[in-house]
Amino acid sequence: MLKIHVKKLPHFSGLELPKYETPDSAGMDLRCATQQSHILNPGQRWAAPTGLCIAIPRGYEAQIRPRSGLALRQGLTLINSPGTIDSDYRGEIKVALVNLSSEIVEVERGMRIAQLVVAPVVQAELVAMDDLEVTQRGAGGFGHTGAF
Numbered sequence: 001m002l003k004i005h006v007k008k009l010p011h012f013s014g015l016e017l018p019k020y021e022t023p024d025s026a027g028m029d030l031r032c033a034t035q036q037s038h039i040l041n042p043g044q045r046w047a048a049p050t051g052l053c054i055a056i057p058r059g060y061e062a063q064i065r066p067r068s069g070l071a072l073r074q075g076l077t078l079i080n081s082p083g084t085i086d087s088d089y090r091g092e093i094k095v096a097l098v099n100l101s102s103e104i105v106e107v108e109r110g111m112r113i114a115q116l117v118v119a120p121v122v123q124a125e126l127v128a129m130d131d132l133e134v135t136q137r138g139a140g141g142f143g144h145t146g147a148f
Contacts, residue, residue: 002118005055009092011035012051015109018116027065027115030095038107040099045079047094048113056087056118063117064095070113075101078114087121 006017011033018028032038033051040046056062064083070076079096095114099105107113 002057002060004057004118007053007055009033009051009053011049015051018052027117029067029112030064030093030114030116032095032107032109032111032113034107034109036109040076040097040105040107042099042102042104045096045098046107048097048107050093050095050113052093053090054085054093055090056085058087059121060087060118061085061121062093063119064093065115065117067112067115071100074105075099075103076105076107076113082117 008017015031015033018030020028030050030052033049038046038048054062062085064078064081064085066077066081076097076099079098083096085093093116097107097113
C-alpha cells in the first residue's frame with residue numbers, strides 16, 4: 001500500500017484522518033475543518049479548509065471529487081471536479097464547494113465534504129504534426145452517434 005505523509009494543521013484538531021470506509025473504496029472522505037458552521041446560499045462558492053497538508057509521492061496525484069450523497073440530497077458539489085493536487089504541492093487542501101440547490105446549505109465542522117482519490121500520473125510530450133491518423137470517428141464530437 002502506498003504511504004502518504006500528512007501534516008495536521010492546528011484547526012484540524014479533534015477530527016479523524018481520512019480513511020477508506022470499506023475494503024473496496026476508491027476514495028477517502030475529507031472533512032471540513034472550519035472552526036464554526038459556514039452558510040452557503042444558493043449559487044455561492046467557498047473554499048472549505050480541511051486542516052491537512054499531504055506529500056503525494058512523485059508519479060501520483062490526489063483527486064478531489066464530490067460526494068454523491070451530498071450532491072443528490074443537498075445540491076452541494078465541487079466547482080472543479082475532479083480537483084487535482086500535484087505531487088509537489090505542500091499547502092493546505094481546500095475543497096472548492098458550490099451550492100447548486102435552491103436552499104441554504106450549512107457546512108458544519110467535521111462534515112464529510114469530498115473524497116480524496118490517489119491515482120498514478122503519466123506525463124506526455126505533445127508533438128506538433130501537420131495531420132493526424134484517420135479514424136472511423138474522425139472529428140465527430142458531441143452527439144455524433146445520435147446518443148446525445
